[in-house]
Amino acid sequence: MSHIHLCWELGGGLGHAGRLKMLAQGLLARGHRVTMSLRDLMATHAMLADLDILKLQAPVWLHDAVGLPPSANLAEILFNCGYLEPAALRGMVAGWRAMFGILAPDLVVADYAPTALLAARSMGLRSASVGNGFYSPPPGQSLPAWQQAPAERLASSEARMLATANAVLTEYGASPYQHAADVFLGDLPLLCTWPELDHCEPASRGAAEWLGPSFAAQGGIAPHWPEGEGRRVFAYLKASHASHGAVLNALVEEGCRVLAYVPEVAAGAAPPLVSDRVLYADAPVALPQALAQADLCVCHAGEATLAQSLLAGVPLLMLPSHTEQFLSARRVAMSGAGYNAALLTPASDWRATLRPLLNDASYREAARAFAARHQGFSQQWMNQALAVRLERLLA
Template sequence: MAHIHLCWELGGGLGHAGRLKMLAQALLARGHRVSLGLRDLVATHALLADLDVPKLQAPVWLHSAAGLPPAANLAEVLFHCGYLEPAALRGMVAGWRALFTLLQPDLVVGDFAPTALLAARAMGLRSAAIGNGFSMPPPARPLPAFRDAPAARLAASEQRMLATANVMLNGATPYRHAANVFQGDLSLLCSWPELDYYRRATDGAQWLGPSFVSGGGIAPCWPAGEGARVYAYLKASHPAHGALLRALADEGCRVLAYIPEVAAGAAPPLISEQILYAEAPLDLSLTLAQADLCVCHAGEGTLAQSLLAGVPLLMLPTHAEQLLTARSVASSGAGYNAAPLAPDADWRAIVRQLLADDAYRAAARAFATRHASFSQRQMNETMAKQLECLLA
């Protein structure tokens, strides 16, 4: 059978590694050989510990790009990762090429891994891209903007990124559009139309649904009482996380909170009988089945599982990808995007609104009904079969 190398280059969190894990399991079950190239071997170790495949450090950009404005489209995201000049990108491409020369894969599959896909194209290797809507822009169109910026600047950035990428192809067929840099020979879109900020035409895309690691984690144990049950997955780095927990407690909510820093031994931001801090990640299928509200940063896995459970969301995005997802969910009516709010906002009023207004829960339940037939196993089987067709 084939050797398939799955790789992750850009983006943070565990969502990318989780998606690759689920796909790897489907490919292994079908008899293929799998290896992983990962942006972060440390943070993903526990998640991938039971996946018995080679796990290697991916070539990643380690330098700052001083003086650049905040990225307004994906081309400018890549400017922060070496795509300003061919001289800067050359070492990264060489690293991926050396890795592929050693591994000799039959197929390279990249999750937000444009440089890996570029190196594969330059070497004549077949490649595929998987990912959510953010990292998979619509083909044959200008890269969508996710922040206000002059049109001339966006167009110039797109052309500069495309030119830099094409120089690295060393005679291989050049990319025609900037979006092609993110797509490989096959693109597998792991999202739903309601979560797609780019609002691409639904009839021209295959919507496989979000991929996340389901199951596992500890069983929920809620604080005693009669208040609304709120699951909160927050990072201590968010400036409003303490104020929001205080608001939830003051509103009488029973809060089951997973804060990674607290689980690792840091002091809780608030001591209250209304709040229990989980010592490890929770089983979200059990937790969200009992919850009235989910508070999170709009990370793909938590957000998707909350919507599948019909639970509305209070979202505090921390970066562009989460912000765009939060806007899409808010526009569907199934959640509240708190990105524009200051840390000292009236969080109690927002919590009260989300719990009292039945429209949020109705929209979340409607979302769950539309996707009631969704199956992670079936989704990953479908992706594995499509990759086999590409190999054939």
């Protein structure tokens, strides 16, 4: 069978590693050899511990770009990752090429790993990409703008990023990219989301195939809730968000029973609120079980949590921490299945925000309608669909 190398280069959180884990399991079950390179070996170690494959440190950009405005599209994100000048990008590409030279994969599959795709192209290796709509832009079109910025600036940024990538490809005698979007897509882009959660307008996708989100749903400890009466709320929050304590306090004041996973608290930090109505999990919680019992989910709009909450028909209060999460939260809010609290602060009236989510049936009805539209979706089917398409590319 074939040797398939899975790559993760950019972005944070465990969603990228979870998607690659699910894909690796599907490919291994079909007899392929799988290896993996990861942006963060430490944070992903526990999640991937039962995956008996070679795991390597991905070549990643370690330097700060000075004087750049906030990124308004994917090209400007890459300016912060070595794509301002060919001289900066060469070392990264050389690292990926050296890894591929040693591993000799038949196929490179990238989850937000544009430099891995560039290196594969420079070596004549076949490649594919998997990912959500944020970093899987519509092919052949201008890159979507995530922030307000002058059109001239966006076009100039896109042209400069493309020129940097093509300058390196030319040095290796490889064919240049035609469009800036090509940098993120590889030979076969596989769009792992649903139209309702796509960061791009579905109409811009043309005949695209939405395969649905891919995430690691297994694992986690069984949910336990505080004793007593009151709505059950599952909260996955990080202490780095300024409002996480205010939200927990508002939930308690509204009479809810909260099962909270706060990674910093699980690691030993002091909890933001001590109450017999809040139980802090000391490890990640099994989401399918927790959401099957929950009346509301509070989270930062991470892809895996959003998808599982909606599949369970549970409405959401979303506190996005960055642009990708904000766009996801906006899409869910547009569907009526949740509230995007991006503009709220610790001093905001969180109780007034929570009451409609807890008491207005329309939020739960919208979430249940979402679940009904995707009834029957499973990660097993998703793995098979991805594996079959990758095998066709290899063939």
